[in-house]
Amino acid sequence: MRATASLFRKEFAGYFAGPVGYVALFAFLVLTGLQFNLALNLLTERGPRGVEYPMQVFLGGADSPDLARTAGVLFWGLFPAVTGIITMRLLAEERGTGTLEVLLTAPIRDWQVVLAKFAACYGFYLLLWLPTLVYLPVLLDLHADWRPAFTPLSITLLAGAGLFILAVLLTIIGANGWFALFLGLIGAAAAGVGGYLHHTRDPEYLVTLSAGIDPYPVLTSYLGVVGAGAMFLAVGLFASSLVRSQLVAWMVALLLGLGFVLPALLRYWFEAGSAGDRVVYLLGVPEHFRRDFTRGVIDTRPLVLYASVTLFCLYLTVRSLDARRLR
Amino acid sequence: MIEVHNLTKYYGEYPAVRGVSFAVPKGRVVGFLGPNGAGKSTTLRILAGYLTASSGRATVDGRDVFWDPIAARRRIGYMPENCPLYPDMRVDEYLWFRGGLKGLGRSARKHRLGYVTDRCKLADARRQLIGTLSKGYRQRVGLADALLADPPVLILDEPTAGLDPAQIRETRKLLRELGEEHTMLLSTHILSEVEMTCDSVIVIHQGQVVEDGSLAAVRKRHQNQSLEDIFVRLTGQEGI
Incomplete structure (x- = not known):
């Protein structure tokens, strides 16, 4: 252990x-930033939109207009390249x-x-997605209402949060680690308990969040991101174990990764419900997002695919x- | 401490090691000699658990390196040929990481890290990036890593290769000191080194053991020739 x-x-x-991590972070932030920009532009246009539309554009699954479709192909084409890096x-x-x-x-x-290497790259992958949470208030049309509802419970919550932030700052300036950990744990516990009781007991809340659209498609989208990422990373790790050169490892990872992306482009060839369509749905990760995750649907087939390919590649x-x- | 029975290793069709058997008793410092490509590194790699033998058996401190690899590796401090290291880590970061990898707790790691940096004279290079270190320092980092978990057995593959004469002398002194506390198996080309640091020698040629015994016994068997003459005769390169 x-x-x-x-x-x-x-x-x-x-x-x-080294530079590699920063290059990946930068490239990915540019990529998601462009997607976000596109989503914003399209959302300000007139016309009825489904609840899935913001996340669908953001994750490259929208069919109309053509610009969104091109961006989607680009996003999913570059996705295995980023996980390969x-x-x-x-x-x-x-x-x-x-x-x-x-x-x-x-x-x-x-x-x-x-396991250790996979966990490390998975952790870094989740870190890549972390900045995209900043986009969500806009995509979700989130509103926060503040009210001065200062009760003992809400003050406990605020004090706990303050202690926690103080502990983080202390770690950054390099103070005694155990003291900071102690402070952080107390802060987190106070904030957790205070927050829970504030939510269940108090008649009025300090802050009320309300989303302009249904927030659950966003949650399922991120569930898909977490699952699909594990699969692409496991494929990349396996490719890396086969060769001595990093460049070759990247190319093999990209090639194998595209094997789970390109089938989605074939969907126009098949009628809905035909055998070909089912195969395309089985292997095309962008299709999982377009049809299910961005619409708030959790289908077990993609999740089973991600889990089994991940475990199989790690075993290999x-x-x-x-x-x-x-x- | 180290026992090897009939060890054989094929690389495809080519037998690199064929039926090697020897034993290293506790507390002995043994020089492992042989020309390039004789199978020295292959044998040491099998002992360290980096390769698996095609047939035969090897145990370290009674633990089979194939059937009980983790326990065997815990008892070995191994320094590979050329001493590969991560160039973008600092020396103390690297040793801290290696200590964790060998299962040392925080306080034990701190204590051992202080001991090995002191022992291998790394104190002035602790915060340096490994990539910027000279060959001699890199070798010392490798040695410090091998010593980190205080293993009873040290296996060193050409510990003095590529060093300048002063560094060789220094390393040799260190090896002699370490030989008093650890059982040691070290491969080398430098015959004078064997004479100065080792109690006994094993000579391997074309994957087979051709001589095994204490320095005095080996000399006696070959009519008191110099080790160099014995080596050249055993490896069939007399004409040169």
Whole structure:
């Protein structure tokens, strides 16, 4: 456990030690920023829109106008490229520079190595999506109403939040870690308990959030993002375990990743409900978002696909490390 | 401490190691000699758990390196050939990470980190990026890593390769000191080094053990020739 945690920490920190992590963050922020910009433009145009429309444009699933469709193809074409950038160095670099020998002769099992590396790149992937939460108040048409409802419970909530922020600031300026952790835990506990009781007991709330549109399609969209990302990353990690060169690892990851994107482009060829259409739905990740996740529908078929491909690729990665021993 | 029985390793059709058997008793410092491509690194890699043997058995401190790999690796401090390291980590970051990988807790890690940086004379390079270190310092980082978990067995693959004479002398002194606390198996090309640091030698040629014994016994068997002459004769390169 300690070995896995140590490797995870090293890999995760590794994204910020070199330029690769910043390049991925920058490229992804530009990409989602463009999508957001497009969504905003289209939402200000006249015409009836479905509840799914904002997230559908944002995640590249809208059919009309043509501009949105082109942006969607671009977004999904570049998506496996970005996840490939995240995963390419994980094992290929270690093979290339020979550090794999030092890593695999440490008392750590192969599956722990794979798990730690996967967890690290998954963590970084979730970090990529974090800035996009800033767009949501606009896409959701979110309103916040403030009222001076200061009761003992709401003050506990505010004080807890303040303590927590103070603890974060203390960690940043490098104060005693244990003290900051202690402060942060107390803050979080006070904020949690205060917030819960404030919500259940008090007649009036400090702040009331209300969305202009149904917020659940947004939640399911992010569920899809979290699931599909795991699949693309596992594919990329496997590609990285096969070769010595990071560039080749990236290209293999892109190629395999496009295998789950391009089928969605074939959907115009098949009638709805035909066998071809079902295959396209099974393998085309953009279709999962267009038909289900951005509409607030949770279909288990895509989720099962993500989970099974992820587990299968991680298993293959473990076997690929093992096979190198038997060479 | 290390026991090897009939170890064989095929790379495809090519047998790199064929039926190697030897034993290293506790507390002994053994030099592992042989020309390039004789199968030295392959044997050491099998012992360290980086490769799996095609057949045969190897145990470290009674733990089989194939059937009980984690326990065996816990007892080994291994430094590979050329000492590969992560260039964009700092020395103390790297050792801290390696300590965690070897299962040391926070306080034990802190304590051992202080000990190995002191022992390998890394104190003035602690905050330096590994990529900017000279060859000698890199070698010391590798050695510090091998010592980190205080393993009973040290396996070092060419610990003095590529160093300048002063560094070789320094490393040799360190190895001699370490030999008093650890069982050590070190491969090398430099024969004078074996004479100065090792108690006994194992000579391997074309994947087979051709000589095994204490330095004195080996010399006696070969009519008190110099180690260099013995080495050249055993590896069949007499004409040169």
